[in-house]
Amino acid sequence: MSKNRVTRRQFLTYTITGVGGFMAAGMLMPMVRFAIDPILQTKEEGDFVQTSQKAAEITEVPVKVDFSYEQTDGWYKSEVADAAWVYREGDQIVAISPVCKHLGCTVNWASDPTHPDQFFCACHAGRYEKSGVNVKGTPPLGPLDMFEVAENDGFLMLGKKIANTHSN
C-alpha cells in the first residue's frame, strides 16, 4: 500500500467522471461526425462537358464560352451555368476559368481599355496576362485556374478545373 491512498471520494470522482465522459463521448461522437461530414465527404471527379463552341473556330483571341452542367448539392440537383475564356496557343487550346483568384469575382478579357490584352477584374482592378498569370502589383496572388480541354466531333469539351500550367 503506497502512502497516497486513494480516498473514497477520489475514487468516486474518478469513476463518475470516467463513466460520465464515456457516456458523453458516446452521445457526442455521432453528432460531431455528422456535423463535420462535409469536410470528409469525397466528391466524384467531374466528367467532360460538351460546349457549343466549334474547336476550329477558336483563334488566338480569347472568347467566352458558356456551358452548363448538372450539379448535385446535397439533396438538390440543378443545372449550373459556368463559363471559360478560350483561345488557341500553337496547336493547343487553352481554357481559362473566369473566377478571380483575389476574392472570386468574374474576370473579363480586355474590359479595361488601358490594358486591352489582359484579363481584368472590375471588383478591385485585378489584372492577368492572357496566359492567366496574375500581374504583379494588382490584388490577385495567383494565376487564374484552367479547365482540362478535349475535343468531340469538332466541338470543344471542358473538364475539371486544374491549376494554371503557365509558369509565373
Added chain:
Amino acid sequence: MLNKIYDWVDERLDITPIWRDIADHEVPEHVNPAHHFSAFVYCFGGLTFFITVIQILSGMFLTMYYVPDVENAWKSVYYLQNEVAFGEIVRGMHHWGASLVIVMMFLHTLRVFFTGSYKKPRELNWLVGVGIFAIMLGLGFTGYLLPWDMKALFATKVGIEIAASVPFLGEIIKTLLAGDSTIIGAQTLTRFFAIHVFFLPAALFALLAVHFIMIRRQGISGPL
C-alpha cells in the same frame, strides 16, 4: 493544471459558492437506490431531463441538414439519413428519444402521484409539471410532421381535425395551426418547424428552470 485554472478563476470571481448551490444538495436515504433499490423510481425525473438534453443536442445537429419546405423536406431528411455519416444514428436518437421522453415523463408523473409528492407544499410544481407534459406532447406533435412523408402528413391531418373539434374556437385553432383554412401544406410545415424548434423549446426551458428551482427550494418529498 485544471485545478490551477479553477483556483485562478475562483480567486477572482469566487465561483465556488455558485456551483455549490447548484451541485451540492442533500440526497435523503429514501431516494438513494444504494440504500433501497426500489428508490430507482426517483431517477425517472432526472432520466427525463437526460433524454431531453439528448433531444436538444440531436435536434440542433439535425437542423444543419433539414429544410422546412415542402419541396425539400423529405429529400433533405432522406439525404441526411442515407448520405451523411452517422445520419441514421443522429436521426435515430431524435426519433426514438422523442418516444422515450414521453415514456420517462409518464413514469416520473406516476412516481410523483403514488408517493403523494404533489401534495402541499408542492402543488405549484405539479402544475408546472403538467405544463411541461403539454409542451412535450406539443413537441412530439409538431416534430412528427417535419419529415414530410405520408405518415407525417396524415397524422397531422388527423391531429388538426382533433383540434378543429374544439367547440366554437375549433376552426380558428385549425387555421392558426395549419396556416391555411383548408390546406395542410407549405405554410403548415414552416409553422410546425418554427413552433418545434423555437417557440416550444423556449417555453420548455422556462418551465424546466421553474421546475428545478422549486425542487431545490422545497427539497425532495419525505419517505412514504
